[in-house]
Each structure stands twice: as structure tokens, then as C-alpha cells.
Amino acid sequence: MEIVYAVVIGILAGSGVWLILRPRTFQVLLGLMLLSYAVNLFIFGMGRLVLHKAPVIAGSGPVDPAMYADPVPQALVLTAIVIGFATTALFLVVLIALRGLTGTDHVDGQEPAE
């Protein structure tokens, strides 16, 4: 499972970096999104991959931490998703504004000279 997980993160991050380096604004946006997916999965993985265990500790009395998944990375991922969602939306607005102002979707606001 770890191998599959790592490969998925690698593919997402690689595609994201490639797209960010492209000249069209929409490609950059998609690249940022893919990269943030990769980072979110990475944060999640940093809490170690465990199966069939709840992330919260219920009840009172002594508990065995081995019975539970680490809840902190899940909380971090949640925060990162919310922040990433908001900034992506903002970027989308700026992208459309730039398209409207310059008439091109090149990141520099003008087509490169031939």
C-alpha cells in the first residue's frame, strides 16, 4: 500500500510541477491544484498509513495509542484543504480578470513575440 501511495503522490506532484511551469494561466492553476493534492496526501501519509482504526480517542481511562490512527495530520489536512480551496478560488478570479483585461491567457499578459 505504501508503494502505491508514494507513487500516486509522486505522479501528482510531478504533473503539478510540470503544469506550473507552462505558459498558460489555466495550466498553472491546474498545476497548483494537483500539487496541493499531492501535498495534502503527503501530510496525511506523515501520520503513518493505518487501516481500520479510528482517529479519535473515545471514552475515559487509559488508552492504547496503537489502537488509533494519528488525528493530528487529519486535522492539518483539513485546514490545508480549506486554505487551498480559498486561494485556488481567488487565483481563478485573478486569472479571469487578467484574461478579460489583456485578451490573452498567457501568464505574462501578452503573447510571446514570434
Added chain:
Amino acid sequence: MNAILQHLVVLPIIVPLLCAAGMLFLPERRRAARVTLVLASAFIQLLIAIALLYLTSDAARFIWPEGVGVYAIGNWDAPYGIVLVVDRLSAVMLTLVAIVGFTTLIYAVARWDRPGQPFHSVFQLIMMGLNGAFLTGDLFNLFVFFEVLLAASYGLVLRGAGAVRTRNGMHYIAVNLVASLLFLIGVALIYGIAGTLNMADLAGRAATLSGEDRALFDAGVAILGVAFLVKAGSWPLNFWLPGAYSIAHAPVGAIFALMTKVGLYSILRVGTILGEDETLAAALLYLGLATLITGTIAILAAKHLARLVSFSVLVSMGILLAAFGLRIEALTGAIIFYMIVSVLTTSTFFMLTGMTDRTRIADPMVMPEDNPTAGSPVYMGYGVRQPSVYHDDGEVGIAIPAVMAFLGLMFVCCTLLVVGLPPMPGFVAKFALLSGALREVPDGPAAASWMFSATVLLSGLASLIALSRIGMRLFWSVAARETPRLRILEAAPVAALVVLCLTLGVAAGPVARYLDATARSLHQPDTYVRAVLAARSHDHEERP
């Protein structure tokens, strides 16, 4: 009494947050109420910051005996809950935010906060983000406050719209989004290895790591460092900075002067708590020197004042990073002093550019999108007329006499500050940096110190040349100039900041002593760590 004073720590975050939220309920037409509210909020923050400055100093030992105040949010115990920590460095930075924020707001009220796009609420949020970043004792919380201040800065940098501004703003947003992702990767790696994100707790755990864990941990810290360096505007990660800063409106540029310093503060804080590595410090030295050199060359090439000031931000960041990279502990006090001076200088200068831009009838550098007749889709979308900052439309304050003399005097003062000539504190700060770098080594200064000193002096000379050239063109060229009307509200903050700088220069002795004590406490993180981790037991004792 102490129980109430404890809560002062969280107020620099809560006050601007509430004020920003309050803006939602005040429509644009109730301008007086809005302006009163934001000015009151900034003034309260200033008072709180000064109170914290006093409470963390040696003079007041009754509340925090070691000068480190810890505030556990929700009263959750230290390594598990999120803590806010105020020590001398945090208090100094909070005061700086409050001073710059307050003066900038007064300046902005004169003409820059016209309706159409929210200015005041976003401005309060950026102050909240800055305050939070300087207060937090938790790495992930630092990320959150970084995002708060960055999100607010995205809104501010896009103010005024126009194609060039939108394009540069988009570059700025894209670079900072990638930097934020790097920040997250670093934080996740550190958590995965050390199992904690509390900075004080990390200090203890990092020392026990070895082998593979240590290598991964160092990698995490290095990635985090790259994210900080992007914010700090270090070469080669700083090409977004001049573009974004020089197109921002004057008051926005003034508050942005603080944002690069957040990166430097994080490097100082995390670096001293985790015990910075020698190779990383060497990297900082060379990155700082490269920033300094490229910034100096760019200053010589700059044609427009706002761009020149943006490049001077790079120069000051280069000096600061390189000085930190020298790894001389006695230098840290001077670094903080120079950081304070450079923030005040840059803010003043950005405000000044907003006024000098109006002195010329045909300023080639006034960007076409500031033309009030060109409609912009953003404004049309909101159904409002695009406000022009260059158009005299409102009547706030009265015009002051001898405008050109005033502008010229302020320009000379700012030049002296940037270049570092007496009697301005820029001179004292640079002198302290150079003497510290050249003196503190037992067997004579190292080659790095000589390199550093030579570059700093050369960059000062280059700034002097470039600023004299621009000054002559702005004030002495007879062609194409009209005397602008200035409002007291605009002139007063600039004059106040210059006077504050002069005071800093005259009272350099006590300030330097205080900052040296700050630096000493920074280099003894044990006190900080102990205070944060002891907050728990202390708290339980107080409970009945």
C-alpha cells in the same frame, strides 16, 4: 490584575479580527464610523504592543518572571494545544506592526481608501496575520497566520486593478502559493519525524534524533527554510518582489515593508530554537550576499522611485540574511536594530512615493491603467465608478504650504536613512553591523566578514548615487512639474515616521541595549522552551 494582563497576549489577534468583521456591518457611506473604527483598532493594537513591550522587559518581572509570556489557547496544555508566546522579539515586532499599521492607516484615509474595493477590512486582516505570525509558538499555526496575511496581501496588491497590476499580482499569488505548499511539506516532514509541531517541544525532540531520522528532519527544516526565504525575498527566489511591491498603492507598499521581515523573523525564531546548522548558515551568508549584490545592481538601474524602493527592500533583506549567516551571536542585536530601521525607512519611502508621483504633469511612469477614464471590469462588476488616486476629488484635511520644500526634505531624510548616513539611525545600525562583523572574531575577522563589509559599503554608495539621480530629476528639473496639493493627513504620518527614526538615531544607546538583551534571550532558547512547557504545571496549580 495578573489574570487580566495574561489575556493581553491574545488581543493583538482578536482586536483586528473583530474590527475586520465589524466592517461588514458598516456600509461605505458611513465613512466617518468606518474610519474611526479602524483607527481605534490600530491605536488599541499600538497600546497593547507597548504594554507587552513593557511587560516582557526587565522592568516588569511581576507577571512573567523570565520575560516570556505564554498563552494557552482554550487552556489546552502546552505541547498538545496551540500556544501564543510573547517574548522580547515578539513584542518588538508587534510594536513595529502597530506603528507602521497606524501611520499607514492615517495616510490611507487621506485619499487611498476610496470605495469600490474593501480596503479597511483587508488591512485589518493583514495586521492580524502579522501579529499572529509574530506571536504563535506552533509551526502549523505559523502557516495559518502566513496564509491569513498572504490572502489579505493578495487583496491589497490587486487594489486599483489594471492589466499590469493584475499580471504582477497573479505572479505574486502563484509564487506565494507554491511557497505555501513548500511550507506544508516542511511542516509535514517535521511532524512525521518529531511527532510535534510546538516549537519549544521540537527543540527538545530534535536534539534526540539521530541517523536517518535526523537526515529527514534536517530535510524538513531545509524545505521550511526555502519557504521562509521566498517570503524574505532572498535571491534567487525574489523576482516576484519588485514587480508586486512597485505596482501596489503607496499605503499597501508601506505595510508590505513588514511582510518580508516576517520571513526573516521566522528564520531567526526557528533557527535559534532548533539550533541552526553550520552549512545552512553558510548558505544563508552566500544567499544574502547574492541578494545584496543583485539588489544593488537593480537599484542603479531603476528609473522609477517605487521600483527603486522595492529594490532597496531587497538590499536590506540581503544585508540582514548575510549578517545572520555570519553566525556571530553578538551581531543579532544589530540585526534586529537594522531590521526595525529598514522597516520604518521602507514604509516612509513608499508613502513618499505616493506623493511624489503627483508632482509631475507628464510622469512617464504613471501607469496607463491609473487613467481614470479607462473602465475596469472589476469596478464595472461592482457597479461603481473607478476611483482615481491621482484625481483630487475628496476634501479631507487641508492643503499644506511649502509642499515642494516638505517633499524635498522628506526625500533627503529617506535617502539618508536608506544609505545609512548620520544623523539617521540607518548609520548607527549599519555601523553596529560592520563593527560587530569585523571585531568579534578572536583571530581577526574572517574572509566572509570582509566580503560582507565591502558589499554593504558598496551597496550604500550605489544607493546614494541612484537616489541622488532620482532626487535631482524629481525636485530640480524645471520641466513638466506641477506643485501638488498635499493634505495634512498624508504629510503627518510621513513626518511622524521620520521624526521617530530621528529619535531612534538619537536614543540609539538605550534601544541597542534593549535589543542586545533581546538577542541574548533569543540565543538562549532554554528560557523560552522552559516557559512554554512549564505553562502547563503552572496553570494547574492556579486551578482550585
